[in-house]
Amino acid sequence: MAFCGLPAVCLSLITIISGCHGNAIPRITFPLDSPGRVVSIFSPPDVYNATTLLLSKDEETLFVGARNTLLSLRVNEWGGLILNRTLDWSPTEKDLSDCSMKGKEKTDCPNFVRVLQVLNSTHMYACGTFAFSPRCTYINSQQFSLVTGGKPEEGRGRCPYNPYQKNTAITVGGELYTGTVADYRGNRPVISRHLSDGGHVDLKLDDTLGWLDEPTFISSASIPSEEKVYFFFSEIGREYDFIDKFTVSRIAQVCTSDNGGQRTLQRRWTTFTKAQLLCQASGELPYNVLQDMTTLQPAGGATEGDTLFYGIFSSQWSVNAGRSAVCVFSLRDIKEVFAGSYKFLNKDTLKWTTRVQEKITNPGECGLHNASDNVLRFVKENFLADKSVLPVNQKLTMVSSDHHYSNIAAQRVQTDNDKEYTVLYLLTETGFLHKAVLLEEGVHIIEEIQVLTRPQLVKNLLLSISKGVVLVGSAEGVVSVPVxxxxxxxxxxxxxxxxxxxxxxxxxxxxxxxxxxxxxxxxxxxxxxxxxxxxxxxRAPVITPRSRSGSGTGSPKSPAPPGELVSVSLNEVVHLQCPAVSHLAQRHWERQNSQISLKIYMQHEDGSLSFLATPSTLGGYLCKAEENGFTQTLIAFEVRQKSSPTLQPVTPSRPQVTQSSETRQAPTTKWVTMLQDREETPKPKAKELQPTMSVRETQAVTANRNVSENKQDRLKVGVAGGEHQLLAKTPSYLQELVVVSVLLALCISALLTIALFNVRQRCRSRTAPHSPGSQRAGAASPQEREALRGNSPSGGKRNGHANNTAKSPNTLSNGTLNGSNGHLPNTPI
CATH class of the missing domain: 3.30.1680.10 (ligand-binding face of the semaphorins, domain 2)
Known part of the structure; x- marks a missing residue:
């Protein structure tokens, strides 16, 4: 295995990001009830949880195990399902009461049929959870009736107690091989054989530590020529010393001829061995959780070693969260791994190591039930193969990052040139069925069909090759899909x-x-x-459009139509839809004698085209799709302007005037002039006005002519009854200019007066004689000096006026003179 054998720190140091795989995308999607892909749904009102499916040998009849019910359905050539018989198999009221007393929900207490197998040509065998007390019964196949006269068999070890626990079962030679849990709490996993015949005894696993560790059983398969039964499951891998529990996918084998040991391993498997299934690409973290496994028998003329097992894997690592991978393993590689060396579990340290001493026998080899006790003790301690089973060609078959797959089926399809292709049917957890074909360059998903309306936890996928249908069992019923x-x-x-x-x-x-x-x-x-x-x-392309419902809307034999007519108004946003015929096709738009510029057009992810309707964008449009080197036209449009009685097209050279119906035929356009009269201002010269236009026309003219000068002087003239009326006048700012000029003059005069007054006081103080103890004549008082500096006297001001009533009328307040007429005073120097 590619993991390092270091302590748990090794896992935390892994920083490898998953490599780039070809992420397959379904070419076509068919929603539920789509006319392009008809499916049959069998869902009677009184049938629920039809999750266990079984086809008869001739594939004419489908047996269904549901909740409290067994069904027999006839499958016709077109996949239709017709009800034949119904069997009621319900728990008694006492069984339901006991189940509730155990603390279980009432919805989990009915009998969910989980095992339905053909024993022979006359009888079948069924097991159900039966109110958390598993029961099994025989069914007459021809009459489809329960075999009476005996007490129902206990189903412990054959069927799980909990309807949500996974299990697997298969019959070989009339004997039942199962993988499930054998206790009420689900803590005792077991692989066992029941209904043994022909000198065989019922067998189960020994209680040796490490044989199974918290497994989740997925499926089982029988290889008649090998006389072996293979079990597929996931469990905790104790051979890796990580802090967190590390899940690994396993394949285990037992021989159908096994009959247990004489003294050692009595009534226990002597041929049980297991190995790891490694679904991993080079340099990446593995997809380590097995979801489902299907068997593809070899083609005609091939050996049993060419048997292939296709499995769906998910990952417990966050780097691969939400991704699914498909890996294929060959029986030849599995047999080679089981024939190799095995690991040894040290019971003192609980560590797995590779045994270095001499190999006594080959574990898993059929016929060991007659071996000596020494050989059986070696087998009992060596059951885990040292090497892992690698996928075919040591690579992943496919990876999906968008879909989480839960079930898989596979078949081979042979074409006329004797070439075979493998087709996979993958069921997603969201309820879509993917049909994929395996090619040399990768996987091609032909289509996806919605078969379920909501996600399901328990599902069953079955393929009928002779009828050509895929059968899906779910809680909603049984769905039949033609291949x-x-x-x-x-x-x-x-x-x-x-x-x-x-x-x-x-x-x-x-x-x-x-x-x-x-x-x-x-x-x-x-x-x-x-x-x-x-x-x-x-060589002769034609238009082959399809609607969203999936049905064709045009005949490929007819010539290309001129295009769908789309009438729009100028400056209106136009949306043109293009149908999607394939998710793999690249859609693009074309124009005749023009190009699709990204500055004008916007193409969306859904393939539609949006643009603004202008005279230059009117005309024809084609939506084309290019896929695998082939280009086809999907749809054509012809975009034209609406014919409006009140709106004429606008051209950049000759703007049109919007007129009423009475004046539309006037040969000339009236123009209006206007004079602006302002008081004590010269009358400006009259200006010629622009004619009034609609908003759209004005925008078009402005954009084409780039008119930007004197927008404030543009006047709008309305037309009503043939007479133009004035809507706006040119504003005048003469009065504001006069006021600003006067204020400016006052400020300058005030500053000059203060400057002259200071000079005069300075000159007088130098020439006037000083009298001690007295104030000189004409000297300014302290209040006046404060006023000249722009400060208020001690009494303060109220509303801009001095509080001192004896103050001179020429006293300054806030730096300006408070004269009677607002002019400068006559103050001699």
Whole structure:
């Protein structure tokens, strides 16, 4: 394994970011009840939790295990499900009462059928949770009735107690092999064999430490030629010394011929071994949690070693949160790992180490039940393979960062040229079924179909190859989805671009059909999807639009239409929608004799185009899609201006005047002039006014002519009844100018007066004689000096006037003279 064998600090130091894988995107999406992809839903009003599915050997009948019910359904050629019989298998009132007394919710106490297997040609075997007290029963397959006359068998070790716990079961030679929990609390996991026959005894795992560690059972498979049964599950990997519990995915094997030891391992498995399934790319963290596993039998002529196991894995690491990976393992690689060396568990230190002493026997080899006690003790201590099973070609089959897959099914499809393709059916937790084909360059998801309305915790996915349907069991009912939908593709280009190995273009009938129904040659390119190498549309493209519902809206045989007419008004925002025929196609817009400039047009993520309607943006538009080197026209538009009786188009050279209906036919446009009269100001010269226009016309003219001068002097003239009326006048600022000038003159005069007064006082103080103890004649009082400095006398001021009534009328207040007429006083120097 690629993990370092260091302490738990090793995991915290891992900073490798997941590498870039080809993230497959579904080409087409079909919502629930879409006419482009019809599915059948069997959901009777009194049937719930139809999560356990079983097909008869001839695949004509589908048996369903639901809540308190067993169903028998007939499957027709088109995937339709028809009810044959219904069996009621409900707990008694006492069973329900005992379940409630145990503290369980009433919704969890019914009987949820979790095991439904065919025993032989006449009988089936079913087990259910039965109010947290598992029970099992036999069913007559031909009459589809419960076998009476005996007490129902106890289901401990065959079926889980809790309906939410996962389990797995398979029958081989009339014997039941199960992986589940064997106690009420779910703490005793066990892999066991029941209904043993032919000299066999029922077996289970030994209680040896480390055989199973908190497992979650996923599925099981039987390889008849190997005489082995394989179990797939996830558990805690104690061989890694991390602080946190590290989950690993496992494959375990037991031999169908195992009969337990004579003294050691009596009624216990002597052939149980397990190994790790490593779904990991080079240099990345592993996808270590197994979600589902399916078996793909080898093709005709191949050996059993070519059997493949396709599994869905998720990750417990935050760097891979929300991602799913698909890995494929070969039976040949699994057998090689089980034939190698094994780890040894030191019971004193509880540490796993690789055994270095001589290998006594090969653990997991069939026939060990007759071995000696020394050999069985070696097997009992050595059951974990030293190496991990790596995926085929040591790489991931596919990775999805947008979808969390929960179930998987696989089949091989052979085309007319004897080439085989593997098709995977992947069920997402959100209720979508993905159909994907494996190619040399990667995975191509042909389509996704919504089959469930809400996420489900317990689901079952089953494939009927003879009927050509995928069956999905859920809490909502049973959904039947045909594996192909070739008639949806209405042209040769669409049929080839789909790259569906089921579908081919029939040139004689000019339809896309299932290749098994086509007589003669057909056109198909699953590997490349190259239209130009197959179809004539590459040389003569036509418009093949489709609506959002998924059905075709145009015939590929008809010529291209002139375009859908879109009537708009000038300066109106125009939105043109383009249909999406494929998520893999790149949509773009084109104009005839013009280009789509990013300064004018805006193309959105949904493929629509938005722009402002102007004379230059009117005309024809084409939406085209380019996919895999082929370009096709999806839709055409013709954008024209609305014909309005009150609005004429505006051109930059000749602006039009908006007129009423009575004056629209006037040959000339009236112009109005106006004189501005202001008191004691010269009369300005009259200006010629612009004609009145609508707001849109004014904006257009302004934008085209770049008129920016004298916007304040522009006058608007309204037209009503043929007479123009004045709407605005040019403002005048003459009075404001006079007031400002007078104030400025007063301020300058005040400053000059103060300066002259100070000079006069300074001159008089130098020439006048001084009398001790007396004040000189004409000298200013302290109050006057304070007033000249701009300060208030001791008495203060009220509302800008002095409080001293004996003050001179020429006293300054706040730096200005308070004279009677506001002029400067006559003060001699």
């Amino acid at each position: 192909s939908n070739c008639s949806y593709y209405s042209s040769c280009a669409e049929c080839v671009l789909a790259r569906d190995p089921f579908c081919g273009w029939d040139p004689s009938r000019r339809v896309c059909a299932v290749i098994s129904s086509i007589e003669g040659s057909f056109l198909q390119d699953v590997d490349g999807g190259l239209v130009c190498g197959e179809c004539e549309e590459c």
